[in-house]
Amino acid sequence: xxxxxxxxxxxxxxxxxxxxxxxxxxxxxxxxxxxxxxxxxxxxxxxxxxxxxxxxxxxxxxxxxxxxxxxxxxxxxxxxxxxxxxxxxxxxxxxxxxxxxxxxxxxxxxxxxxxx
Amino acid sequence: xxxxxxxxxxxxxxxxxxxxxxxxxxxxxxxxxxxxxxxxxxxxxxxxxxxxxxxxxxxxxxxxxxxxxxxxxxxxxxxxxxxxxxxxxxxxxxxxxxxxxxxxxxxxxxxxxxxxxxxxxxxxxxxxxxxxxxxxxxxxxxxxxxxxxxxxxxxxxxxxxxxxx
Numbered sequence: 254x255x256x257x258x259x260x261x262x263x264x265x266x267x268x269x270x271x272x273x274x275x276x277x278x279x280x281x282x283x284x285x286x287x288x289x290x291x292x293x294x295x296x297x298x299x300x301x302x303x304x305x306x307x308x309x310x311x312x313x314x315x316x317x318x319x320x321x322x323x324x325x326x327x328x329x330x331x332x333x334x335x336x337x338x339x340x341x342x343x344x345x346x347x348x349x350x351x352x353x354x355x356x357x358x359x360x361x362x363x364x365x366x367x368x369x
Numbered sequence: 370x371x372x373x374x375x376x377x378x379x380x381x382x383x384x385x386x387x388x389x390x391x392x393x394x395x396x397x398x399x400x401x402x403x404x405x406x407x408x409x410x411x412x413x414x415x416x417x418x419x420x421x422x423x424x425x426x427x428x429x430x431x432x433x434x435x436x437x438x439x440x441x442x443x444x445x446x447x448x449x450x451x452x453x454x455x456x457x458x459x460x461x462x463x464x465x466x467x468x469x470x471x472x473x474x475x476x477x478x479x480x481x482x483x484x485x486x487x488x489x490x491x492x493x494x495x496x497x498x499x500x501x502x503x504x505x506x507x508x509x510x511x512x513x514x515x516x517x518x519x520x521x522x523x524x525x526x527x528x529x530x531x532x533x534x
Contacts, residue, residue, distance in 0.1 A: 261500070341506055
């Protein structure tokens with residue numbers, strides 16, 4: 254898969270709250286499908302569908318070790334998506350920190366005006 | 370972290386930024402709509418200034434922003450049109466960079482909610498497609514800056530080959 258399509262698949266996968274919850278659960282260790290289905294009011298096939306989306310995005314994989322084939326998180330892939338967002342975030346954070354300073358100045362000016 | 374900025378992809382083609390400010394929303398709104406205030410904070414990476422900041426904040430009015438890197442003079446511009454203006458809570462505008470590295474323009478919606486003297490800012494950027502959103506996330510402004518550098522490189526290279534020695 255081309256890098257751009259892969260990132261697209263990751264964001265599409267993470268756009269759904271159930272799939273984000275599955276990711277959060279797998280972050281604390283691998284789990285089988287029935288374990289993953291338990292906290293949700295969902296059938297196992299419905300959960301399997303979500304797992305397939307996550308798998309296609311490369312965010313989770315299946316372990317071969319046991320018959321129940323537990324899913325585990327592919328943390329590296331998740332980090333990749335995070336890093337791109339992080340750079341973009343830093344750019345805006347720089348702007349907003351300047352805005353913080355400006356707003357403080359404006360607040361002080363307004364107070365002084367009200368006192369006069 | 371206090372007043373942390375959150376950026377999350379939402380749906381197919383939106384990017385949503387949220388951040389709190391320790392100020393009433395009227396001031397936050399002013400800082401987004403008055404050119405003399407905007408150019409004090411909307412500067413991008415360190416070393417950039419904003420020599421052009423023209424804003425006609427009314428429905429159908431245009432805005433034009435240009436940033437300049439002070440050390441080498443490379444510049445980057447963008448602009449758009451205001452679609453909704455509702456002081457001090459909502460501002461909707463289109464956005465397009467002069468040398469956009471992603472297809473189409475984006476529709477930006479700024480929403481300000483005040484609670485107890487503090488303001489929560491939510492800025493939603495809707496891109497033309499998922500691909501456009503990806504291009505923005507992957508490169509951010511950096512790409513735009515690099516595009517300017519590439520242009521400068523091309524100019525310098527052209528000069529080097531045509532200037533007699």
